[in-house]
Structures are given as C-alpha cells and as structure tokens.
Amino acid sequence: MTPFTYSRASDTASAVQFGAMAQAKYLGGGTNLVDLLRETIEQPSSLIDVTGLSSAITPTADGGLLIGAAAKNTALAEHRLVLSHYPMLTRSIVAGASAQIRNMATVGGNILQRTRCAYFYDTEGSRCNKRSLGQGCDAIDGFNRNHAILGASSSCVATHPSDMCVALAALDALVHLQGPTGARVIPLVDLHLLPDNDPGKETVLLPGELITAIELPSPLVGGRSTYRKVRDRASYAFALVSVAAILAVEDGKVTGVRLAFGGVAPKPWRAKKAENALLGAPATEATFRKAAEAELAHATPLSGNGFKVELAIRTVAALMTSLAGDQS
Template sequence: MTPFGYSRAQDVADAVRRGGEAGTMYLGGGTNLVDLMRETIERPTMLVDVTGLSRDITETPDGGLRIGAAARNTALAEDRRVRTRYPVLTRAIVAGASAQIRNMATVGGNLLQRTRCGYFYDDDGSRCNKRAPGQGCDAIEGFNRNHAILGASSACVAVHPSDMCVALAALDAVVHLESSAGPRVLRFTDFHRLPGDHPQIETMLQPGELITAIELPPLPFARRSTYRKVRDRSSYAFALVSVAAAIEIENGRVGAVRIALGGVAHKPWRASKAEAALRGQPANAASFAAAAEAELADARPLKDNGFKIALAKRAIVAVLETLA
C-alpha cells in the first residue's frame, strides 16, 4: 500500500477545501476504497474522512426524503419512511451486502463503488483500460460471464456492482454535490457514465467535488415497489441480473412505472424502453413480456454471458407480476 496522510473534515466547506488538493480522495466507510488501495489500484496521498458529515434522513417540503451522504446503509434500510414509502430501496440495500458491510458503508460511498471485474483487479499481466487507459480490455475475449450486455464499448465491458444504485435509478433520485465552484444537482441517472472510449472516468464528478446528499422525490406509487437480485448463490454475491421496479395500476392498466436493471451495464440501467412499452397497457404477463423484449432488443452478449438476456427478461416479468 502506498503511504498516505489522513485528516477528518470538520464540515462540508473544510472537506471541499481539502478535497481539491492533488492526490486527495474522500473516505467514507472504506469498504471498497481500502481494498483498492491495498491492491495499489488507487494510490491517494491523502484521505479526507467525511463520515462525520451529515447522516440525517429528513423530510423535504414536497414530501420526499433527503439522505445525508454519510448515512450508513443500515440506517437507510431500516428507516421506517424508506421501508414504507420506498420498499425497493430497503430490499436492494439488504440484498447488496452482509450486515457488517452495511453497518460500515455510507450512502455516498456506495455510489462510487468501482467494478468487481477480475481483470480490473489483476494487474499482474491482465490488460484493463480502467486501470491503465489505452492498454486494452482482456475481458472482451476472456472470461466474461458476469459482464455487460447493454451499453458496453470496445474499451470496457465491466458492470456496475451496486444494488442500492439500481433502486435509486428507478426512484428518480437526484444527487446533491458541493465543490469550490458551489453546489449543483444531478439526476441520478446522469451521475454514472457509460464506458465509451474513456472507461476510467466512471461518474460526472468534477475533481474535488463531494457528494453531500441523495434526494428521493415523492412517488406515492413507489409503495408498490420491490427489488429482485439473481445471483450464483443466496449468500453475499454480486448480481448476475437484478431488477428494481415500482408500478401504478389503474383499472387493470399500467399507469406510472419505473424499472431499472443491475448487473447488465457499466452503470445502473434505467429501463426506459420497457417503461414506455408498458404505460397504458393491460397489467398482465403478455404486456410485461413485451416490455422486457423491448428493453433487451439492443443487448449484445459476449461469448460467456448470453444467458443474461433471457434471465433479464424473465426477471423483469417476474417482478412486475409480483407487483401486479
């Protein structure tokens, strides 16, 4: 591990001032960053601890929730308002990690998880454009069972590992940011990037910019929401495919609907084509299957992960049938 310094931010302004310095990274729960430092993939010279900043989960004037970026995943999952108004989020967090990790991990840090691609972690002979831009991607011709079927590029086929982020994408969340230039707000679906030619740039964060909060809008129909994670084993494991969905049914037909997928792309994948195909349609298996077909029509499998296409379709249908 590369030697580094450590300081604890006193408030947001202090964190932003320190975070703007070269070689500095923000430290939340450290459940991913510390691993990356051990593997010398990340080499910060200074860590700024932001876990002392806002952990509050508060009501917004319009009836939504504002979640401090330093809130622990456990606290968010157990919050009564989240469990009743946005059950999909609680279920995604609980599916995402062991209790010990949830007790340490922060909401802001969860957004910044890096891929669990084996080639990304293996710097002893494996090529990875995330780790060394321009080097190549060994996953494309290598073992790629867990990799992307949507939104990939010739530079990277890795997937985003978070479960919580899939639920946030479905819930139309927004991300509050702070930097020396002042505050700004991003739609959650715009926060993460597809790989394109620069897969090493994973988010829209600017240098030194700090996540301060996540905001959930009021979505009354999100009370009818859930999360399903399909994985190789029922214990702690990353998703092969996951589905977060919320649906409103009026007179037997689909009204408002939100769907996002995990385990299939470089970012949490908002299933906008499936949503468009569903609105106004009968809330039945045939409509759900047609929507799943529409969303996966552009899927491009690799040699080992073609099964994900059928798996994602079946998971979408199963989740929507459960909610209906």
C-alpha cells in the same frame, strides 16, 4: 500501499477544501476504497475522512426524503420512512452486502464504488483500460459471465456493482454535490458514465466535488415496488441480473411505472424503452415480457453471458406480474 496523508473533515467546506488538492480521495466507510488502496489500484496522496458529515435522514416539504451522504447503509435500510414509503430501497440494500459491510458502508461511498471485475483487480496479469487507458480489456475475450450486455464498449465491459444504485435509479433520486465552484444537483441516472473510449472516467464529478446528500421524490401515487436480485448463490454475491420495479395499475392498465436494471451494464440502467412501452398498456405477463424484450433488443452479449438477456426478460416479467397481482 502508497503512502498518503489523512485528514478528517469537520464540515463540508473543509472537506471540499482538502478535496481540491491534487490526488485527494474522500473516505467514507472504506469498504471498497481500502481494498483498492491495498491493490495499488487507487494511489491518492491524501485521504479526507468525511464520515463525520451529515448522516441525517429527514423528510422534505414535498413528501420526499433527504439522505445525508454519510448515512450508513444499515441506518437507511432500517429507517421507518424508507420501510414504509420506499421498501424497494430497503430490499436492495439488504441484498447488496453482508450485515458487517452494511454497518460500515456509507450511502455516498456505495454510489461511488468501483467495479468488481476480476481483470480490473488483477494488476499483475491482466490488461484493463480502467487502470491504464490503452492497455486493452482482457474480459472481452476472457471469462465474462458476470459482465455487461448493455452500454458496454470495445474498451470496457465491466458492470457497476451497486444494488442500492439500481433502486435509486428507479426512484428518480437526485444527487446533491458540493465542489470548489459551488453546489449543484443532478439526477442519479446522469451521475455515472458509460465507458465509451475512456473507461477510467466513471462519473461526471468534477475535481474535488463531494456527494453531500441523496434526495428521493415523493413515492409514485398508487405504486407498489420491489427489488429482485438474481445471483449464483443466496449468500453475499454480486448480481447476474437485478431489477428494481415500481408499478401502478388502474382498471387493468399500467398508469405508472419505473424500471431499472443492475448487473447488466457499466451503470445503473434505467429501462426507459420498457417504461414507455408499458404506460397505458394492459398489466399482463405478456405485456411485461414484450416491454422487457424491447429494452434488451440491442443487448450485445459476450461469449459467456448471453444467458443474461433471457434472464433479465424473465425476471422483469415475473416481478411485474407479481406487482400487478398485488393491485388486482
């Protein structure tokens, strides 16, 4: 492990001041960053502990929710307003990790966790463009069962590992940022980048920028929501395919829909094509399947993960049919 200095931020201003230093990293729960430090994938010269910053979860004036970035995943999943207004978010967090990890992990850290691609972690024997641009990507022609079918590139086919982010994408969450040049708010769906030619650049964060809060808008009127994660085993495992869905139905037709995928792309994947196909359409299994097929029409499977296309389509159709049935 590379030597580093450690500082504990007492407020956002001091955190950003420390974070503006070269090769500095913000430390939340450390459930991903510490592993990356041990593997020498991350080699910061300084760590800024931000766990003492805001962890409050408070309602907003417009009926939404403001979540401090230092809130623990367990606290968020168990919060009464999340359980009552955003149950999909609770389901995604509980599906995402063991209780011990949820108790340590922070919301901000979860959003910024890095891929669990085995080739990314194999620093001794595998080529990875995320670690060193220009090396190549051994996953493309290797064991790629868990890799991306949407949004990948010839440089990288890794998937984003977060379950919580998939739910946040479907919920139209906003990310509050504070950096050396000031504050800004961006949609969560715009935070993460697709790999293109530079897989090591994973977010739009500027140097020294810190996630301070996540904001959820008020729930979709008349909508019901849920999250389903398909994985190789029921115990702690990353998604092969996951789906976060919100559906509102009136008189047998879709009046509102939000849909996002996990386990299939380098970022939480908002399924806009499927949403557009569903609005105003009959709330039937056939319609849901056709919309999912439209979203997956341009999928580019690898040698070992072609099954993900049909798996995603079936998961969407089953999940949306269940939600529609709850409103009939």
